[in-house]
Amino acid sequence: MFCTKCGAQIQEGANYCSRCGTPVAATEVSAGEAAQCTSGMATASLVCGIAGFFLGPLLSVLAIIFSIIALPHFGNNPALKGKGMAIAGLVLGMIGLAWIVFVIWTILVFLGFLVI
Ligand SMILES: [Zn+2]
Numbered sequence: 001m002f003c004t005k006c007g008a009q010i011q012e013g014a015n016y017c018s019r020c021g022t023p024v025a026a027t028e029v030s031a032g033e034a035a036q037c038t039s040g041m042a043t044a045s046l047v048c049g050i051a052g053f054f055l056g057p058l059l060s061v062l063a064i065i066f067s068i069i070a071l072p073h074f075g076n077n078p079a080l081k082g083k084g085m086a087i088a089g090l091v092l093g094m095i096g097l098a099w100i101v102f103v104i105w106t107i108l109v110f111l112g113f114l115v116i
Helices: 024-028 032-055 057-076 083-115
Strands: none
Touching: 032 057, 032 083, 057 083
């Protein structure tokens, strides 16, 4: 098969074009742009979901938003890859938010004891 972006021949089983780096999965789908966008959203969701644990609730919220944007596309196109990442991002985002709420609640309780 050939890369739809640069036209270079791609080896069977390769995940990326060796010349321009375009993902093969995206070149196989007719709506290549949408596929890349969706898998990018899924990746961003997963990354934000993990980063939210360390960097704060804003990233956890972003992870949930990204996965909500990305997930409907997977229902329309089963060939799209990254659904697992989007779901993982959604779950991690929710756990991250719950964790932040727990930390804030703990701090408030602690401060409450100090005031008393
Ligand atoms: Zn290429």
